[in-house]
Amino acid sequence: MVPKVVFGQGSFDQLQSILSPERKSKSPFIFLVDDVFIGNNELIDRINLRFNDKLIFVSADEEPKTIQVDQIVKDIKAEFTYRPSGIVGIGGGSILDLSKAVSIMLTNKGSASDYQGWDLVKNKALYHVGVPTISGTGAEVSRTTVLTGPVKKLGINSDFTPFDQVILDPDLTKGVPRNQWFYTGMDCFIHCVESLNGTFLNAFSQSYGEKAYDLCKEIFLDSSLSEEESRAKLMMASWHGGMSIAYSQVGVAHAMSYGLSYVLGTKHGIGNCIVFNHLEEFYKDDVILFKEMVAKHNIDIPQGLCKNLTQQQMDTMIDIALSLVPLWENAIGDNWETVITREKLASMYRKM
Incomplete structure (x- = not known):
């Protein structure tokens, strides 16, 4: 579990006081920041860089890749004589996953692709802090950093992955584009559905999953909520949903969306929505509720992505899933x- 968390409007201003006890002499903090904030001086000034701290803007246009992690680690090692005091990720799920992976690879040898799987990490990660600027992925709380490698899309799942703070x-979630808000929020909703309907369900994961599920229904179906209330509740839904799957697991939508992402580059949130839209066989009542939310917010769910796939692409997608x-x-x-x-998956993919 993440050992330390602060919540509330303006809590980002506590960042430097949180980092101060962890700062080591001559060792910088490395800030990995979503490049959507380039030119946003208000946010950058609040980071309050000190000494030889380094700010690196990172694009989240594509899903995080192992080669991207390896390059960031290589650049950090080349620039600094001393191992950094820590890594701070500021952004959405992609940036948070990259930050977790970089903190792991600064203390473990080889390539990030070597650690795609379950419990392969040997050494404790560098101190790392997560600051989400969009809510829903649960990346801020999960023990997974989802990465696309040279041969597969698979997370680094380990006890060393979760953030220290x-x-x-x-x-910080003000101004998120409406479609992105919905797709990422539905990632949280789908986490809950898959956890609550899974064979791995237990009392611990169920308590978190039920709370997040109820929050998602309130956020996406209750028109009386103010924007301020909605932002706060979705941030907590994301946290609770992430906790639920951390102690159980996700399911059909995530397994199939990984294939979409690897072959077509489909972003995680929208990929889950594309798949979940066709999963009545597995989650009937929840898919009906999902479609109600889609209609209420007038969201476009892409269609026909897989109709012109080559056989090789289809085979790769199925292999990943x-x-x-x-x-x-x-x-x-x-x-x-x-x-x-394989035939079942191919038939399902052709509907998407």
Whole structure:
């Protein structure tokens, strides 16, 4: 679990007082910041860089890649003689995942692709802090950093992955584009659906999942909420949803969206929405509710992405999905391979 968290409007201004006890002599803090904030002097000034701290703007236009992690780590090692005091990620899920991965690779040898899987990390990660500027992914709380590698899309799942400190300031999510707000919020909703309907469910994950699920219904269906209330509640839904899957697992939508992302480059949130839109067979009532939310907010869910795939692309997409064994075990059970065949997945993908 993330050992320390602060929440509230304006809590971002506590950043330097939080970092101060962790600062080591001559060792900088490295700030990985979403490049959407380039030119946003108000936010950058609030970071309050000190000494030889380094700010690196990172693009979140594409899903995080292992090669991207390796390059950032290489650049940091080349520029600084001393190991950094820590890594601070400021942005959405992609930036938070990159930050977690960089903090791991600064203390572990090899490439980030070597650690894609479960519990492969040997050494404790560098001190790292997460500051989400969009809510829904749960990346701020999860033990996973989702990365696309040279042969697969798979997270670095380990006890060393979670942040040491998270700052939850709802004000930082002001101005998020409406479609992105919805897609990322639905990532949280789908986390809850998959956790609550999974075979891995337990009392701990259920308590968090039910709370996040109820918050999502309130946020996306209750028109009486103010924007301020909605921002705060979605930030907490994201946290609770992330906690739920951290102690259980996700399911069909995530397994299939990984394939979309690897082959077509589809961003995670919208990819989940594309897949979930066709999963009545597995989550009937929740898909009906999802479609109600889509209609209420007049959101466009892309169609026809897979209709012109080559056989090689389809095979790769299916291979990626089938490789995510724990997700299928959670969604269906130990006999999942008798239900989820290659033919079944191909038929499902062709609908998307």
